[in-house]
Amino acid sequence: MARPREFDADEAMDKAMGLFWQVGYEQASLSELLAAMEITKGSFYKAFQDKQSIYLAALERYNDKVISGTAAFLTDPNQGSGRARILGLFGKVAEEVRRNGDRLGCFLCNALVDKAAEDAEAEAKLQAMVHRLENSFFRALLDDQRLNEAAARETARGILSIYFGLRVLGRAGLAGQMAGDCIRQVERLLDQDGH
Template sequence: MARPREFKVEDAVGGAMDVFWEHGYEGASLPDLLSGMGLSRGSLYKAFTDKKSLYLVVLERYEKDYVIPAVGLLSGPDIADGWDRIMALFGNVIADVRKGDRRGCLACSAAAGPASEDTDIADAVHRTLGKLQKGFEVALKASPVHAGLDAAARRQMADMLTTQYVGTRVMARSQAPVAMLKRSVASLRLLA
């Protein structure tokens, strides 16, 4: 008779997310993961099979907890002007850094790291960042300055904003000076 799991999967995934966010995929050692998740080696492997499977579950959780709310900011009605929504999202990045949060974006870090070597991780990253890109498209459509763009031009601009977002988050993680990040975000106003 199999023993029931004595841990909450959601709590374990949350602990793993913190470890991957701090150390990255390659830097997250098995002891780090076991400690962060509060699991034994056997429980980790029984529940998640291997490190990569766990990482994919973590990326899915990150999308739900962090990316979907960001997309909600970009596409929601709380801020009428879509360009102001975009600037609010980038402003949140600067605010996080000012508060000392230099972890960046877990999906952006995955894009800059393990996604270059693993197609499953790349697919997860592209799905997640694709949602962000669609959010930028919605925001641009709600921007009086950009509403006249045709669909192809709006998509290109959303691609550029997604790239800028990823770059800003990766640079934040790399300890780039806040002043440089602020200048980079401020340069977006040239598009408005």
């Protein structure tokens, strides 16, 4: 027995996440946020608490959608060997760069630089996402059963580091010329594990 809301809360959250992803927390002003979400102030503060809350919710959403997706891909045996899955993920990133230039990068990576050191709650969420990604690489490496756990942990962290580095280069507008070479190095780390 009430007035129903006129917008889709999920869609609005997606738009908000997109803006935070593009420009970061500070640069995404409330008015830009409202414009992107296509709602007005009243609805915003009724549906979401405030800017900080919706930012944390956007991080959570990124975790649920994007990170979960890549974690699933990396650990899914149906997607080929662990090596193939890891290279497949990097291939997707390279593809994205090739297609639209990709100045977006990775929300997780951007947020780490933007907000991790400034907000304890965000930091915890971000660290958890980093570890999720690390563990996905780790499991993919173990699936090929050529590595013990310690070696796989090391390699996973190295690959994670290359991954973040590549996304930073994406933001720099330099991933176009560098993605191929970076991926070749991932390949070398993987193949070196072979014998």
